[in-house]
Amino acid sequence: MDKAMSNPKVIMLYTLPALFLLLALIYVPIVQTGYYGLMKWNGMGSKEFIGLVNYSRLIEDPLFWSSAYHSFLLALFSTLSLVGYLLISVILAGKIKGANTLRKIYLIPMLLASVAIAQLWMKIYHPTNGILNNLLMSIGIEEPPMWLANPDLVLFAIFIPIIWQYAGFYILIYYAALKNIPESLVESARIDGATAWDIAWKIKIPLIMNVIKVTIVLAVVGSLKYFDLIYIMTNGGPNGASEVMASYMYGQAFRGFDFGYASAIGFFLLVICLVITWLIRKVTATKEEIQY
Amino acid sequence: MKKKAHTLAAAGLAALMLVTAGCSTSNEASGDGGGDGEKTIKFMHLWPSGSSKQHNMITEDIIEEFEKENPGVTIETEVLENEQYKNKIKVLSSSNDLPDVGVTWAAGYLEPFVEGELFAPLDDVLNDGLKDSFVAGTTEAYAINEETYGLPLELNIAPIYYNKAIFEEYGLEVPETYEEFQEIVKTLEENGVAPIALGNKDRWTGSLWYMYLADRIGGPEVLTQAINREGTFEDPALAQAAEEIQTLVDANAFNRGFNGLSNDEGKSEFMNGNAAMYMMGTWELPNYTTNEDVPQEFRDSIGFFKFPEVEGGKGDLNSWVGGPGVGLFVSENSEVKEEAKEFVKFFVESWGERAVTEAGVIPATKVDTESVELPELYIDVLDELANSSNLTLFADVQMNATVAETHLNLIQSLFGKEVTPEDFTKQHEEALSRE
Numbered sequence: 220m221d222k223a224m225s226n227p228k229v230i231m232l233y234t235l236p237a238l239f240l241l242l243a244l245i246y247v248p249i250v251q252t253g254y255y256g257l258m259k260w261n262g263m264g265s266k267e268f269i270g271l272v273n274y275s276r277l278i279e280d281p282l283f284w285s286s287a288y289h290s291f292l293l294a295l296f297s298t299l300s301l302v303g304y305l306l307i308s309v310i311l312a313g314k315i316k317g318a319n320t321l322r323k324i325y326l327i328p329m330l331l332a333s334v335a336i337a338q339l340w341m342k343i344y345h346p347t348n349g350i351l352n353n354l355l356m357s358i359g360i361e362e363p364p365m366w367l368a369n370p371d372l373v374l375f376a377i378f379i380p381i382i383w384q385y386a387g388f389y390i391l392i393y394y395a396a397l398k399n400i401p402e403s404l405v406e407s408a409r410i411d412g413a414t415a416w417d418i419a420w421k422i423k424i425p426l427i428m429n430v431i432k433v434t435i436v437l438a439v440v441g442s443l444k445y446f447d448l449i450y451i452m453t454n455g456g457p458n459g460a461s462e463v464m465a466s467y468m469y470g471q472a473f474r475g476f477d478f479g480y481a482s483a484i485g486f487f488l489l490v491i492c493l494v495i496t497w498l499i500r501k502v503t504a505t506k507e508e509i510q511y
Numbered sequence: 512m513k514k515k516a517h518t519l520a521a522a523g524l525a526a527l528m529l530v531t532a533g534c535s536t537s538n539e540a541s542g543d544g545g546g547d548g549e550k551t552i553k554f555m556h557l558w559p560s561g562s563s564k565q566h567n568m569i570t571e572d573i574i575e576e577f578e579k580e581n582p583g584v585t586i587e588t589e590v591l592e593n594e595q596y597k598n599k600i601k602v603l604s605s606s607n608d609l610p611d612v613g614v615t616w617a618a619g620y621l622e623p624f625v626e627g628e629l630f631a632p633l634d635d636v637l638n639d640g641l642k643d644s645f646v647a648g649t650t651e652a653y654a655i656n657e658e659t660y661g662l663p664l665e666l667n668i669a670p671i672y673y674n675k676a677i678f679e680e681y682g683l684e685v686p687e688t689y690e691e692f693q694e695i696v697k698t699l700e701e702n703g704v705a706p707i708a709l710g711n712k713d714r715w716t717g718s719l720w721y722m723y724l725a726d727r728i729g730g731p732e733v734l735t736q737a738i739n740r741e742g743t744f745e746d747p748a749l750a751q752a753a754e755e756i757q758t759l760v761d762a763n764a765f766n767r768g769f770n771g772l773s774n775d776e777g778k779s780e781f782m783n784g785n786a787a788m789y790m791m792g793t794w795e796l797p798n799y800t801t802n803e804d805v806p807q808e809f810r811d812s813i814g815f816f817k818f819p820e821v822e823g824g825k826g827d828l829n830s831w832v833g834g835p836g837v838g839l840f841v842s843e844n845s846e847v848k849e850e851a852k853e854f855v856k857f858f859v860e861s862w863g864e865r866a867v868t869e870a871g872v873i874p875a876t877k878v879d880t881e882s883v884e885l886p887e888l889y890i891d892v893l894d895e896l897a898n899s900s901n902l903t904l905f906a907d908v909q910m911n912a913t914v915a916e917t918h919l920n921l922i923q924s925l926f927g928k929e930v931t932p933e934d935f936t937k938q939h940e941e942a943l944s945r946e
Contacts, residue, residue: 264627
């Protein structure tokens with residue numbers, strides 16, 4: 220068996236199916252999407268080659284850039300929220316009472332389907348019957364905000380459930396990473412007189428830096444291509460006030476029947492994600508390998 | 512990696528659809544034509560047994576009857592819910608894999624399919640005696656370049672439904688003029704009742720209000736001509752209609768937060784008795800007549816009136832916004848085209864006989880009100896239809912998809928007061944002249 224596994228040909232053979240699937244389902248479509256972006260195509264009928272027209276239209280499209288701005292805002296807020304998650308995880312990973320239960324509570328939103336979360340929050344935000352506005356009215360605010368109808372508020376109103384939705388995921392990752400730190404390190408620090416703050420700040424967090432970097436990439440890239448709650452809760456509205464890049468792409472393709480342009484957006488979105496990922500890796504690169 | 516899976520599934524869904532669409536370029540038409548007389552017609556529709564029980568039942572019955580009358584022909588159905596149906600049809604058509612028979616919408620929606628030569632002209636079916644049974648103006652909405660590509664199943668107009676109980680409570684009467692209507696709005700608003708239920712997240716809901724104002728102020732042709740480019744969207748009547756919308760918004764005529772509510776959410780304000788009026792297509796009629804899930808008391812208290820005339824306007828009371836709803840198409844590349852056309856004809860005929868009595872759908876074919884047993888409200892609507900002076904097709908259906916998107920977004924901004932009436936018409940004109 221070992222012999223077989225060390226044979227390069229056998230290794231090739233075993234990786235081929237996965238490679239094939241990856242090529243067929245991910246890479247070929249990516250190339251095709253880029254290619255369709257060069258076409259004037261309504262999704263059916265014949266395609267007409269128009270070169271880079273779709274891409275130059277994209278550069279000049281204020282609606283696209285406003286949706287891109289919204290996506291970047293979401294990325295910023297998701298990244299900032301990581302600080303909070305990290306804090307919670309450090310506390311949970313310390314030996315506090317009920318940590319186990321709390322961890323489960325934080326995880327619950329992650330178990331809900333996006334559609335359920337969207338429905339739930341639409342009820343919460345309902346302008347007249349929602350819990351939130353009822354609460355506000357009961358404390359004397361007569362004209363509580365219309366969360367999903369007010370173009371100045373809608374984006375932030377949707378950010379809250381999005382960030383809430385993924386809390387459990389990041390807390391779980393941080394929690395697992397923190398639990399991986401050998402107890403002996405923490406103990407020896409404590410013997411040397413380090414406070415809880417010192418232990419968290421100078422020992423635990425530096426030790427899980429690699430994990431933190433990964434979560435930053437996940438949060439940023441995940442935000443840039445975010446789609447579900449926005450699609451369900453507002454469909455990008457009112458008038459594009461909550462549009463993000465992915466929902467804009469969807470709208471162009473399936474409501475505007477402009478698959479050529481939508482493909483260009485999709486391809487551009489991929490490029491943005493790649494560049495941003497590369498940038499984050501670059502900025503956060505460190506030489507030393509962390510070893511326990 | 513849950514997050515990754517999530518977002519991939521979501522953003523990827525659309526992207527994947529784009530690409531899977533392109534993956535298969537086969538030109539095979541569906542259907543197992545040939546082979547010892549056995550034929551299969553693939554039929555895709557959007558009435559799942561759960562959410563459209565009545566429709567589904569009638570459809571099943573019609574299919575069964577057709578199969579009985581045509582031995583050797585089997586109908587294979589695929590059922591999807593509305594939005595999914597729309598998406599799937601798009602994907603299937605880009606890979607040239609449409610079902611033999613399916614459901615489509617009129618005018619602007621139809622255009623790309625016809626340009627792509629995906630739908631078969633159905634004039635031969637129509638001229639085979641079927642044409643006379645349709646209400647005038649319905650099949651026309653499915654005609655492009657003088658050929659008809661779909662046979663409509665439904666016909667809807669949009670009246671304003673009102674809650675008689677609320678009207679009575681505040682001593683209100685059905686308005687004859689727009690000024691009276693504004694008075695009603697004012698009275699209701701002062702008494703803390705939301706005058707009009709509206710869910711404008713869906714945008715076409717607000718478009719109905721705008722269309723009526725445009726019609727009553729500028730006459731039945733002005734909007735249609737602006738869209739088909741015989742006229743201009745910068746017609747003063749269209750700007751004035753936009754202004755009136757904002758006057759209504761300022762008067763708090765619509766329920767709070769309407770721009771963030773879906774049509775269903777808006778509707779529930781009316782169904783709960785929180786709002787006094789609601790403008791919607793006649794597909795809502797079952798909720799006010801036969802639907803057992805709605806309390807009898809509520810159903811009995813609902814009436815409807817026509818959008819009142821605006822003083823000095825050119826429109827008249829009997830002009831309606833509405834149009835045929837869904838229709839049936841036959842795929843151009845079908846291998847069983849003849850059988851498919853037979854089926855479509857059979858379907859339209861049987862549907863017309865049963866739809867209104869069993870599902871409460873007003874069919875696009877003529878209904879003999881004498882011979883069928885119908886709730887009062889239906890008879891009234893059918894009579895109104897018979898007396899109508901004009902039927903303006905829903906604006907977003909008249910327009911092609913790109914312009915429709917612009918129109919719908921502008922409607923939302925207009926109601927949200929993020930755009931001035933001048934910019935509203937200007938941006939429409941720009942979008943329309945670009946096409």
